[in-house]
Amino acid sequence: MASIEMIVAARARLRGHARRTPLLSSPFLDEIAGRRLLVKAECLQHSGSFKFRGGWSAVSGIDPELRKKGVIAFSSGNHAQGVALAALMHGIPSVIIMPSDAPKLKIANTRAFGAEVVLYDRANEDRDEIGAKLSAERGLTLIKPFDEPLVIAGQGTTGLEIAEQAEEEGVKNAEVLVPCGGGGLSSGIALALEASAPGFRVRPCEPENFDDTTRSLASGKIERNASLTGSICDAIVTPQPGNITFPILKRLAGQGVVVTDDEALRAVALAFSRLKIVVEPGGAVALAAALFHGDQLDSDTAIVVTSGGNIDADVFTTALERFG
């Protein structure tokens, strides 16, 4: 099981390797949100998303003899890049299984990080099955994207930083809005905050029609998404909450917040003009939730994680043309 002790240990392994991303703000965004907003710009992390933390945590946590054989991961893109870069920096091989409709930039970057990329059809093939087979054949260690304690611990280091940085800003109570796919980042941050900032509460944020975590939190049991394609927020579309992550969220998180694709794109445009950061739609859903669904929040301060910035130029241009 993931725990605060594992998160603290992951922080020690990540020191000097992961970036301590800044906590940004803008009076213009505060005005739209109707409360104070602090933005944890995790899109500035190595590999362009928080996934580098989990990737590094997992790769550095494997037994050295086993690690030499390499690692394998399946991912819509950000986990891929995080694991590939962590493997490259450890000098070991990586194999990444990616959906064939993943953004071109993510596929290209994953290859550039030295990974062997295996593409699959998101609608008709089972990535777990492909991963298990390759893993067995080559002796690779499978690094799951979220339902893996070492990965959750790595993502949780984001929460330790949020607690420290918010304290520097004098914030004692806040809702912490986190983009949520399988729940690795949300659950990791929730565990970190439980220990280090008890006045903070995680609120998972999801795109419309892919709100499995929000529905699962409402019903108290794991619910699945009806579809896995058709969202612009590709980075955070997963079949269902994880078996490890969901119980953590059920115990510690508040209700989910759901945003539309247009709201996510509007948040991308506002992050451009007001924060000077590049955020991908899936990474912008928590910012969109704070900006456009403030009626579902309680606290005077909302801390928002912008979890990734690996967006193709044409999608970014569309966001600016429509909402810039």
Add this chain to the structure above:
Amino acid sequence: MASIEMIVAARARLRGHARRTPLLSSPFLDEIAGRRLLVKAECLQHSGSFKFRGGWSAVSGIDPELRKKGVIAFSSGNHAQGVALAALMHGIPSVIIMPSDAPKLKIANTRAFGAEVVLYDRANEDRDEIGAKLSAERGLTLIKPFDEPLVIAGQGTTGLEIAEQAEEEGVKNAEVLVPCGGGGLSSGIALALEASAPGFRVRPCEPENFDDTTRSLASGKIERNASLTGSICDAIVTPQPGNITFPILKRLAGQGVVVTDDEALRAVALAFSRLKIVVEPGGAVALAAALFHGDQLDSDTAIVVTSGGNIDADVFTTALERFG
């Protein structure tokens, strides 16, 4: 005169108000540059550029009785926003004189920061004269954009941070490439590095046809630009180096590096895809210099300041469409 003591004092006044911006990097950019690149992302500073440092330093350094009457500044936009935001945070009025062709976003933001904006014709009117007149009428304190010791001291705090952050990265020798208009940022950083990182040398970077500092450094005396309009790098177009800033640069800086508008736009696109930051063309000239004029550099590591991110959406979209 500006001095390291003034920079250290400015750092104390800025503490808790200015942001310690991160030092970013990307293996993709290292590969293009042919050396290690570290990018000081000053576009993430409050108000979207380093100018907030100088604005805060100057406003906080004025005698309190005089300060109450307010401040006045003239600027192509970033100094305007920096001073306006610093004035707003001090609870005092500000008047900003801006060229009528400044980017729309900069004019709108300056007004949103509570400033009274006075527009003038960059080609036919003398902004110094307009500033002096308003200043005398209302008892406002004029905050010059660069040739003012308190402003240079504020910008120099960037250099103290660069020295600290580079040391954390194990860098002992480096060229520090800085976008250069009037020379406030370049000279402030040069003074800070002289004291705190003697193995570092500033290289001012400028856009083609507006290379007054590069030519001045070559000839040893202050040279003027032939024109003041027609560059996409509007933020760093000034008539000539300052009377205070130039002697500092002459003593401490290496040769200037000149880039084309297209190279600046290409750097904007690469900062988007590889660093996930939003940089305006003028703020990207040092990055462009490191990426495309590496033959003019000597050191294994180049530290680049991306000085501002206040770019209109249509210019950014153009950069991505042409070079993304």
